[in-house]
Amino acid sequence: MRLGQYATGRDNNFNLVRFIAAFAVLWSHSYAIVISPAFEPWVQWLGYTPGGVAVDVFFVTSGFLVTASLMRLDNFRAFARARALRIFPALLVMSLLLALVMGPLLTTRPLDVYFSDSAVWKFIWKNSTILTGVKYSLPGVFENNHMQVVNGSLWTLPFELRCYLTLALVWWLASFVKSDKARMFTRIVVVGTALMLVSFWVAHHYAYKHWHTFRLFYFFFLGAAMWIYRARIPMSGTLFAVACVALIGGIVQPKTFFWIYPLTVPYIVMWLAYVPGGVLRQFNKLGDYSYGIYIYAFPIQQALVATVPGITPEQMIAAAGAGTVALAVLSWHLVEKPMLARKKP
DSSP states (O other): OOOHOOSSSOOSHHHHHHHHHHHHHHHHHHHHTOOOOGSSSTTHHHHHHHHHHHHHHHHHHHHHHHHHHHHOOOHHHHHHHHHHHHHHHHHHHHHHHHHIHHHHHHHHHHHHHHHHHHHHHHHHHHHHHTTTTTOOOOTTTSTTTTTOOOOOGHHHHHHHHHHHHHHHHHHHHHHOOTHHHHHHHHHHHHHHHHHHHHHHHHHHHOOOOTTHHHHHHHHHHHHHHHHTTTTTTTTTTHHHHHHHHHHHHHHHHHHGGGHHHHHHHHHHHHHHHHSOOOOGGGGGGGGOOOOHHHHHHHHHHHHHHSSSOOOHHOOOOOOHHHHHHHHHHHIIIIIHHHTTTSSSS
């Protein structure tokens, strides 16, 4: 069967794949927050982390699903509304909770000094919109932790927005070729994806400090290309096995990892999202808790470091995992799902 034959309806494993990815970020950050980023899993071995892989998974799946939405709607206003309802309400609630609840509880400043500091209100504004960047600190909060960042996971969200805007811009530019809009859109996406891959390889090889930009855009637009070519991509157990073996080869020989990894992971992700069935599909009915885990895990982990002296990474994974999942469930059912229900069909 082809990917296009699977990619119909909502019966898939995307919620499970993204849940695991979000938890991988929490696992990875537990070592960075408790000890040091140098102690994150796989860093010394591959120069990469489970959190990095998880972010790539998010961008591949996002590119695939967001492109499907854009091409189905074929309307920038409807597309922008759908993306805004998915991202911003949960961000606003998270920003308010961190600045107005967690911050006052954990700050070392007197409350009148804390609330009179413009940084508190800038934190709410910037992190609930992410249009003008991210603010990482609150007055007196986590200043005794070895990392003072309140929510370090937010750094990827501006990149996500830029990918959305770039995708919409490409769709709009393609509309000027009235004879065959879809073909022009495809050409731009494919060429752009190839350029991002080459740029990713070159930038990483020469240790260019902004290589993550090329990496994230590559994975997003490869996901977009996979949607466009879904009718031609076979979902084969043999190809899945070959991709897994090749990836393992890159892990065994770390010097080849970054050459092999971006070519194999996207296919592995799509195969896992659509092919395995049975009891795994039941998870899809629970809801999409991945976004809530992603935006709440880091501050919960930082709060645990600040309030539980001597906590170990393993204890952090268990404690932060339980608290974060609880908040993610509430975020999904009280904020995200009701907002998504407001999207026009």
